[in-house]
Amino acid sequence: MIRVRQLRKVFGTASSAVTAVEDLSFDVEPGAVTGFLGPNGAGKTTTLRMILGLVTPTAGTATIGERRYADLPNPSGTVGAVLDKSAFHPGRTCRDHLRVYARMGGYPDSRVAEVLDLVGATSYAHRQARGLSTGMRQRLNLATALLGDPRVLILDEPSNGLDPEGIAWLRRFLRDLAEQGRTVLVSSHVLSEAEQMVDHVVIISRGRLVTAGPLTEVTRHGTLEQTYLALTGAGATA
Amino acid sequence: MTTMTTMTRVTTATALMSAEARRLSSTRLWLWGLLGALATGGLVFLLAMVGPENFDPPMPGLATAAGTQMLLGMAGLLAFVPALLGTTAVTAEYRHQTITFTYLFAPRRGTVLAAKLSVYALAGLAYGVIVAVVAGAGLVVAASVHGVSLGLPTSDVVGFLVRLVAMMTVYTLLGVAFGALLRNQVTALVVLGGYFYMGETLLLLIPGVNAVYPFLPGGASAGLTGFTYVAQAVSQSGISTPHLLSAPLGALVLLGYVAVAAVLAFGTSLRRDVT
Numbered sequence: 001m002i003r004v005r006q007l008r009k010v011f012g013t014a015s016s017a018v019t020a021v022e023d024l025s026f027d028v029e030p031g032a033v034t035g036f037l038g039p040n041g042a043g044k045t046t047t048l049r050m051i052l053g054l055v056t057p058t059a060g061t062a063t064i065g066e067r068r069y070a071d072l073p074n075p076s077g078t079v080g081a082v083l084d085k086s087a088f089h090p091g092r093t094c095r096d097h098l099r100v101y102a103r104m105g106g107y108p109d110s111r112v113a114e115v116l117d118l119v120g121a122t123s124y125a126h127r128q129a130r131g132l133s134t135g136m137r138q139r140l141n142l143a144t145a146l147l148g149d150p151r152v153l154i155l156d157e158p159s160n161g162l163d164p165e166g167i168a169w170l171r172r173f174l175r176d177l178a179e180q181g182r183t184v185l186v187s188s189h190v191l192s193e194a195e196q197m198v199d200h201v202v203i204i205s206r207g208r209l210v211t212a213g214p215l216t217e218v219t220r221h222g223t224l225e226q227t228y229l230a231l232t233g234a235g236a237t238a
Numbered sequence: 239m240t241t242m243t244t245m246t247r248v249t250t251a252t253a254l255m256s257a258e259a260r261r262l263s264s265t266r267l268w269l270w271g272l273l274g275a276l277a278t279g280g281l282v283f284l285l286a287m288v289g290p291e292n293f294d295p296p297m298p299g300l301a302t303a304a305g306t307q308m309l310l311g312m313a314g315l316l317a318f319v320p321a322l323l324g325t326t327a328v329t330a331e332y333r334h335q336t337i338t339f340t341y342l343f344a345p346r347r348g349t350v351l352a353a354k355l356s357v358y359a360l361a362g363l364a365y366g367v368i369v370a371v372v373a374g375a376g377l378v379v380a381a382s383v384h385g386v387s388l389g390l391p392t393s394d395v396v397g398f399l400v401r402l403v404a405m406m407t408v409y410t411l412l413g414v415a416f417g418a419l420l421r422n423q424v425t426a427l428v429v430l431g432g433y434f435y436m437g438e439t440l441l442l443l444i445p446g447v448n449a450v451y452p453f454l455p456g457g458a459s460a461g462l463t464g465f466t467y468v469a470q471a472v473s474q475s476g477i478s479t480p481h482l483l484s485a486p487l488g489a490l491v492l493l494g495y496v497a498v499a500a501v502l503a504f505g506t507s508l509r510r511d512v513t
């Protein structure tokens with residue numbers, strides 16, 4: 001479903017160039033939760049943003065069902081994305097935020113109440129974004145991603161700021177989505193959490209692929225954490 | 239996950255415009271717009287009540303053609319307010335990162351800018367109409383309070399008010415287009431404000447440049463409103479100013495600048511990575 005081929009991204013110009021992603025290829029299949037793992041600065045966010053058409057690759061391609069994101073006939077109805085930065089106008093209420101994007105995607109306003117319910121945000125939907133806690137923002141992010149009932153979900157550190165209950169809820173939620181046959185790609189560097197959440201892993205380090213495959217296969221010589229540390233040599237920072 | 243029973247998708251252009259209208263109405267920006275328009279119109283009323291003959295130095299009064307025209311021209315000088323609001327509308331998307339969701343929902347970035355320009359053309363028009371109605375009514379009220387009749391025939395007053403509406407609309411669009419190009423509210427403000435209040439006056443000091451003055455943004459604005467401090471100051475300084483453009487041509491030239499800024503934005507800023 002998601003196909004990444006020889007992806008490369010260099011930020012900046014000659015003197016200050018940073019190679020964020022280098023010769024990266026992997027596939028993400030439907031019907032499973034795929035964990036996208038790697039140390040800080042490994043290039044996870046950059047890769048996800050390239051898949052979503054927000055960042056232009058220096059080389060290589062990223063496609064979703066054979067099409068580049070910008071060429072999808074109905075992007076928000078195909079892919080839902082949660083990114084790592086808060087992206088709300090502080091003075092707009094949660095409900096109004098969703099109503100703006102419901103309009104943009106061409107979805108009926110009744111869908112706003114549905115997604116608010118789905119992520120458990122109805123109780124604070126009337127509040128302005130400026131007063132929301134990190135976890136509340138994360139749920140509103142997810143609600144925005146779900147507006148178009150997409151078959152593909154791409155989530156950058158979605159458990160950031162969620163309390164233990166929230167994390168357990170997210171785990172079940174993503175599991176349900178995958179069981180419905182959707183494609184779920186979720187980045188994380190909380191490995192203990194990822195281990196319980198994902199079926200497949202794609203591990204990158206310094207912009208390059210380290211390993212990819214079913215969790216059981218990748219971790220046959222130890223826990224995910226042991227395997228990850230051995231493969232990325234990232235030390236204990238994760 | 240619940241399935242959506244009715245996922246009727248409206249056509250993209252309407253959807254984008256409708257979303258932009260919602261974006262505008264769901265923060266305080268529209269309220270600032272309303273206040274700005276009322277204040278601009280209100281200023282004309284206030285100055286008319288004081289009476290230009292009581293200014294320091296005294297100016298031609300309300301009963302003279304020059305006095306009436308000058309008061310309406312004052313409102314034109316405040317066209318930077320809707321420009322600022324238009325700029326704010328666009329740059330807020332970058333400032334608060336909502337541009338990320340916006341491009342996720344509408345990855346063809348040019349269509350987003352086109353939708354914003356369309357919606358803000360209407361918003362700027364509404365702004366201008368409020369200014370014109372308040373200013374026009376203010377003049378009439380002030381004239382009757384002073385027991386004089388306006389120095390211009392009604393048709394001329396209406397003509398100047400229509401020019402004001404056009405001025406406010408076009409300046410809103412200038413704000414939107416430059417906001418899209420420069421992406422930063424303060425930068426856009428400094429560039430637009432600096433140009434209109436200083437840059438162009440300085441440009442006119444270069445020999446020969448005043449020949450193209452009618453086509454520069456300030457000169458075209460003067461053609462549109464039929465009033466400018468700059469043109470008057472320059473003519474008083476002895477430098478000959480070429481004839482200003484007619485109002486419709488002035489508006490067209492200004493729209494040309496909007497188009498140039500929008501196309502430049504499309505070719506540069508809109509292509510930038512959203513990180």
Ligand SMILES: Nc1ncnc2c1ncn2[C@@H]1O[C@H](COP(=O)(O)OP(=O)(O)OP(=O)(O)O)[C@@H](O)[C@H]1O
Nearest residue numbers: 011018020038039040041042043044045046047513
């Ligand atoms: N806009 C940018 N300009 C310059 N360099 C950038 C930009 N965005 C990312 N980078 C660099 O690219 C590299 C990869 O960053 P990225 O955010 O993709 O990593 P990550 O795996 O998401 O890290 P984290 O786990 O901390 O979120 C880093 O070296 C980062 O500094």
Ligand SMILES: [Mg+2]
Nearest residue numbers: 044045046084
């Ligand atoms: Mg990241």
